Amino acid sequence: MVLPGFQDKKVVLASASPRRELLMRGLDIPLEIVRDIPVDESYPGTLDPQDIPVYLARKKADAASGLLKENSILLTADTIVILDDKVIEKPRDATHARSMLIRLSGNMHRVLTGVCMRSVEKEICFTAESKVYFSKLSTAEIDYYVEKYHPFDKAGSYGIQEWIGYAGVERIEGSFFNVMGLPVHRVYKYLKEF
Amino acid sequence: MVLPGFQDKKVVLASASPRRELLMRGLDIPLEIVRDIPVDESYPGTLDPQDIPVYLARKKADAASGLLKENSILLTADTIVILDDKVIEKPRDATHARSMLIRLSGNMHRVLTGVCMRSVEKEICFTAESKVYFSKLSTAEIDYYVEKYHPFDKAGSYGIQEWIGYAGVERIEGSFFNVMGLPVHRVYKYLKEF
Numbered sequence: 001m002v003l004p005g006f007q008d009k010k011v012v013l014a015s016a017s018p019r020r021e022l023l024m025r026g027l028d029i030p031l032e033i034v035r036d037i038p039v040d041e042s043y044p045g046t047l048d049p050q051d052i053p054v055y056l057a058r059k060k061a062d063a064a065s066g067l068l069k070e071n072s073i074l075l076t077a078d079t080i081v082i083l084d085d086k087v088i089e090k091p092r093d094a095t096h097a098r099s100m101l102i103r104l105s106g107n108m109h110r111v112l113t114g115v116c117m118r119s120v121e122k123e124i125c126f127t128a129e130s131k132v133y134f135s136k137l138s139t140a141e142i143d144y145y146v147e148k149y150h151p152f153d154k155a156g157s158y159g160i161q162e163w164i165g166y167a168g169v170e171r172i173e174g175s176f177f178n179v180m181g182l183p184v185h186r187v188y189k190y191l192k193e194f
Numbered sequence: 195m196v197l198p199g200f201q202d203k204k205v206v207l208a209s210a211s212p213r214r215e216l217l218m219r220g221l222d223i224p225l226e227i228v229r230d231i232p233v234d235e236s237y238p239g240t241l242d243p244q245d246i247p248v249y250l251a252r253k254k255a256d257a258a259s260g261l262l263k264e265n266s267i268l269l270t271a272d273t274i275v276i277l278d279d280k281v282i283e284k285p286r287d288a289t290h291a292r293s294m295l296i297r298l299s300g301n302m303h304r305v306l307t308g309v310c311m312r313s314v315e316k317e318i319c320f321t322a323e324s325k326v327y328f329s330k331l332s333t334a335e336i337d338y339y340v341e342k343y344h345p346f347d348k349a350g351s352y353g354i355q356e357w358i359g360y361a362g363v364e365r366i367e368g369s370f371f372n373v374m375g376l377p378v379h380r381v382y383k384y385l386k387e388f
Contacts, residue, residue, distance in 0.1 A: 001338060001341060001342050003335075003338055004332065004334035004335060004338060023360065026356075026357060026359075026360040027357065027360050027361055028342075028357050135379065135383070138198065140198035141197075141198060144195060144197055144198060147195060148195050148222075162220075163220060163221065163222050165220075166217065166220040166221050166371065166378045166379065166382065167221055167378070167379060167382040168379070169369075169379055170369075170379055171367070171368055171369060172366060172368075172369075172370060173365070173367055174365055174366075175363075175364075175365060175366075176366060176370040177360065184360045184361070185329065185360065185361060185362070185363055185364055188360065188361040189329070
């Protein structure tokens with residue numbers, strides 16, 4: 001059974017993220033994954049935090065453009081975490097991860113994902129935002145999470161699909177999947193009519 | 195490594211739902227699953243829809259109370275879908291599932307889960323609500339979903355962790371996991387201090 005609207009399309013996801021792969025596979029769209037495109041993930045310090053994820057998604061698309069073929073759509077994305085208008089990066093080590101999670105505990109933060117879809121003819125880029133409300137976590141709980149789950153490869157030091165997502169997130173406004181790394185609903189909508 | 199607050203506790207989840215099991219396992223709490231407790235899932239027709247899930251969760255707890263031991267906490271739950279103040283049940287067949295999804299398409303509906311936690315000494319029951327906003331789905335998309343995923347065991351004819359959840363849900367207000375069948379964040383909070 002073929003999904004309506006996707007008979008002649010194929011998406012090339014250029015991403016090393018296993019979560020983005022999982023989400024894209026959930027869309028049942030013909031898919032190819034390319035994991036090893038090197039990209040310099042720096043951005044101008046003058047850039048508004050709002051504009052960083054789509055800036056980086058476009059940079060990733062530029063780096064992977066050689067993969068583009070007729071009837072294929074290249075997809076790239078970047079996710080950042082913003083607390084009090086400041087970007088929360090990936091942690092350097094366990095101490096840094098703990099201090100990030102202490103800041104997120106009991107607070108709302110924003111997760112922004114920038115997405116670029118590019119074919120030989122056109123490009124669509126957009127940013128999706130979700131608000132995440134963490135409950136107040138004790139230092140014993142934060143220590144438990146950091147020691148057991150090692151969230152060092154994750155912006156904001158957490159994965160919403162891990163223990164802390166089950167136990168520590170009070171509510172979300174917006175897309176849950178955006179917090180995991182890709183606003184698949186909007187991606188699907190654009191791809192359908194690409 | 196033991197989760198702080200759960201050194202001497204064990205949860206007995208009386209539920210046949212693989213989704214509830216998955217969510218509870220995510221909490222890292224000592225857990226036992228009992229899948230085969232027969233329960234009559236009828237409720238008085240005069241009951242306010244808001245009160246149905248916790249009524250059924252309590253009925254399930256009554257049916258499983260024989261499992262209770264010292265230091266263990268029995269957990270039961272029931273989830274319903276409400277659209278325009280009416281309960282949307284599990285579908286009878288593919289035609290019924292399609293007509294339910296046509297009603298959900300382009301609309302907001304509410305997902306309510308009632309939860310009961312019971313020990314030899316006390317009981318805590320509560321209801322959690324999430325709002326789910328579906329995008330407008332075509333009949334071809336609805337046919338695709340029903341034919342491929344057979345959502346006949348699901349209230350409202352859909353699973354948020356399946357294709358339709360990725361492609362068709364615009365936003366959620368509240369807990370994503372509640373839509374999957376258990377508001378684990380609140381369960382965790384209560385269990386910690388049970």
